[in-house]
Amino acid sequence: MQPLSLPPRLLMGPGPINCYPRVLSAMSTQLVGQYDPTMTSYMNEVMELYRRVFNTQNQQTFLIDGTSRAGIEAALVSCLEPGDKVLIPIFGRFGHLLAEIAERADAEVHTIEVPWGEVFDPQQIEDAIKKVQPKLLAIVQGDTSTTMFQPLEELGDICRAHDVLFYTDATASIGGNPLEVDAWKIDAVSVGLQKCLGGPSGSAPITLSDRFVSCVRKRAHVEAGIRDAHHQGSSGMRIRSNYFDLPMIMDYWGDERLNHHTEAATMLFGSRECAIQLLSEGQDAVIQRHQLAGNAMLQGVIALGLQPFGDLKHKMSNVVGVHIPDNVDGEQIRHDLLNIFNIEIGTSFGPLKGKVWRIGTMGYNARQDAVLHTLQSLETVLRRAGFALPAGAAVDAAMSVYAGEK
């Protein structure tokens, strides 16, 4: 029962990453009661801050108390009744996750797939929508398993034209890549803090359009024990999860303040700082910082003689996949980076397991010094493992990017 003592890791994997200091500080704030006017006023402020993060006017913008997949599950199980059709284009592990969550909700799940390392053309998605005629299109914006970034700009119009609701999981991409919820006509988006927003896992910001809210409101049922005589059950099938029942969560965050869970205040304080960090630095500036760091890392690994993974035109700014060279023990390299240099990079899942490293440049760590330390250290451990490479080239390439020369 010793005091908590953790090594000063530089987290350059696909997330979680180091938190911004202001986020950590806020998380040691003493609590107030859940209905204290100062607490509900911060809840309202968090809603407003995340409207700005999501670039939306959606009234229903709040936090789900859980990790990012809690936000996904809340959106899908509140929307999809058993037998409802959902179309899920899959381009990596987190597309499979959407399908799996929808299957468990007993939705009729239709998937289309592209090989890992590619994204979809909007036409492919529209063709599938015409064929399937789903209630919902659910797609990941950025899938860290492949580093790919799916363009969403055209999908909103396609969905509206076919009267389809449009959900996206933007956990991996938000803050480091553009996301325009209203302009792109996305009906529901959920995210997490632990990537480019620079916070810890454990809170899932979510935003819902009026169309999406109408859909889930049809299934509203106030729980027994707090139900008053004036609460009428709705006509729709009751949502299978109490915890993820969006209408009840909306009534907790709304003026009704109907008790549901007890808001995880510490996570709310952290979420608030993540949003303030992004908005006070400026979304465009933060995205540019991620692009610069991501490009510097990409040019650095290329200069080392390593081959980046996937379609680089559609890579997220904040993570790059790197083919592990033949004759190099990928796990030993990761082990040495961690144990000698206190730097973490990522391994991979599924078809890329053991074949690709994933190196992130996210949030607080989308910084030149973090990029350079990582490249230098990677160079050193590869060199000492017997891999021939041009000395100093990685750092030079990255510094050229920062100097505007690449």
Next chain:
Amino acid sequence: MQPLSLPPRLLMGPGPINCYPRVLSAMSTQLVGQYDPTMTSYMNEVMELYRRVFNTQNQQTFLIDGTSRAGIEAALVSCLEPGDKVLIPIFGRFGHLLAEIAERADAEVHTIEVPWGEVFDPQQIEDAIKKVQPKLLAIVQGDTSTTMFQPLEELGDICRAHDVLFYTDATASIGGNPLEVDAWKIDAVSVGLQKCLGGPSGSAPITLSDRFVSCVRKRAHVEAGIRDAHHQGSSGMRIRSNYFDLPMIMDYWGDERLNHHTEAATMLFGSRECAIQLLSEGQDAVIQRHQLAGNAMLQGVIALGLQPFGDLKHKMSNVVGVHIPDNVDGEQIRHDLLNIFNIEIGTSFGPLKGKVWRIGTMGYNARQDAVLHTLQSLETVLRRAGFALPAGAAVDAAMSVYAGEK
């Protein structure tokens, strides 16, 4: 976008309450990666610490990433397949919550009820078990809505005799009242941090017996995207929730370290400190501290001429219900306590709404000074509201309890 600034409330309601300072400090700790050996080693340590908190040898003792009702839902939806029979004895709001979550899982829910303010005799429960022959008995240990504390000692043997699994939600009671998971033969228990454990809401410690684990393991299905060829699906019906799929969560906390969610590290750090606070002070000492504070508060409100709510023989140590006197505006009293004295006490739900205040003495706030400040301030606001009461009697009564005279 000002820095977070909250008033220094003394939280004397039914929870959440003020966190122990060591818990808050730990929550500003910088992160490491989710599979970092230092992280997994702390995960293992947290499992061991909560075995001691729960007084169990259960291997499967870990955290659900969400508020306390996330722990409830994980236990119930992983265990109950549609059509499975569950018996839920209800003695307050949180019994209704168990029934509601089980209904949403399409279990066949059987309830028995006693009036709010009472608890069950074990014979009533055994009679219902004989009649219903459920797969699971699910019951709250302490229901803050009524302040009642259900004796569980005899229920484990009853459940074993009838081959019934036994789950309890001990969120409100743990840390301030006895809970002997193994000795009482309880198969699954979930809790939260925000009551007597003295942490924030947002993490739900849970423990599962081998019997319970066998039941949920029959429904294990590794998710697509991380599934290898050697992962066979089990015969049981797939659990309807991915987020609350206990077999997958066990494989994440276990040696397999199969990716599920990304552990909410900050909440884990806080959970760890809650356990250490309890165990280093000593469970018996902490329970005694709660009994003392709770009894001092009880004697104090009685000395004020107020009437406590419910069957005092079966009251939790850590919260007391108080009938709001006629001609007193209960919400105005709460408002004045909060705004003049920075002290929060609770209102009530359902049949007790507007009729009863709930005053807690939990965790960090189970202290003499907190009890006395609250009683003095309650006396002052009642007096100024025109309620006749014996000056100083509340504090004298509470101090007598602390002096061992009552």
